Amino acid sequence: MRILIIGANGTIGRAVSAELQARHQIITAGRNSGELRVNMADLASVQAMYAAAGPLDAVVSAAGNVHFGALAEFTPEQYQIGLQDKLLGQVNLVLAGQHLLNDGGSFTLTSGILGEEPIVYGSGASMANAALEGFVRSAAIELRRGLRINVVSPTVLTESLPEHAPYFRGFESAPAARVALAYSKSVEGANSGKVYKVQ
């Protein structure tokens, strides 16, 4: 398969590349690095990325920003960051890609454990992650030509604990290499509309 990975230089993206590259052709993309550059929040940029990528059998997204902050001080503009970038950015990959992927191709997006299990300062992530899962369940029943879509919801990465542990006390972490297996399950399996939780 020809597989496009957006966010390929992130901790998850590198692990997914490592998992899939022995069996498939990987094309890397990202905001600041990768073979192709893309601003996911801009549909025209996403369309240009697809035009440059050529025929694809799978799209994996491990990209998207959200704002973290106290609910008491959160602003609508801060919620927009997660909605425009992590949510609609990944949605844009589907809106444009549904017309371009090879028959039977797949989209694998990324949400996160905060969608179902909140932490303090995480309301922007909880909102965007849950929204992604609702979108994926819905898009799965409308995609044509055998296209599939799933979303991976990872717990906090073991690699992120040095920075993020104080916010995730009591959460079991998962190494990115283990999280990457869920992306393999989505890309190389046959399910659609699933939320693959890695906890």
Added chain:
Amino acid sequence: MRILIIGANGTIGRAVSAELQARHQIITAGRNSGELRVNMADLASVQAMYAAAGPLDAVVSAAGNVHFGALAEFTPEQYQIGLQDKLLGQVNLVLAGQHLLNDGGSFTLTSGILGEEPIVYGSGASMANAALEGFVRSAAIELRRGLRINVVSPTVLTESLPEHAPYFRGFESAPAARVALAYSKSVEGANSGKVYKVQ
């Protein structure tokens, strides 16, 4: 209790008013009707509404628009309708209200069954509804002064079947009066962070 109902003139809003008005003082609000007028998507408008409403013990929202359309033709701008109005509109009620409600007060928002069970043309609703539930779970752990927050997720209303039945084949409908009981459970109960499904 002094209870503000936004969307008070809608099918759900009228049923919630009918359920609660025998025991509480109701203040009605809406975009085009009600004692107070508000554009939920505009935080300044929400703040003006609260200033006019005076002290409140509970806020109920049964308001918010989403766009319905085929995934193959959906645009980012059409997803924005649900995100800015139904999602961030209701979130604005919480952002402003968390500083104004009386101690122990509550927010009760409205999502909908499409957040978990999709229909064709419903991806905008699935996204916004699921996002609301993620937000409510998260906001519940950060609200102070004993403030609570829940969300009601109703199935298709029996009153809406004449118009919407073709999109909801096989779904059990619920009359608005039955849906209104879930709002009573949220406002007059003591839970927080719950999704009250009425199916």
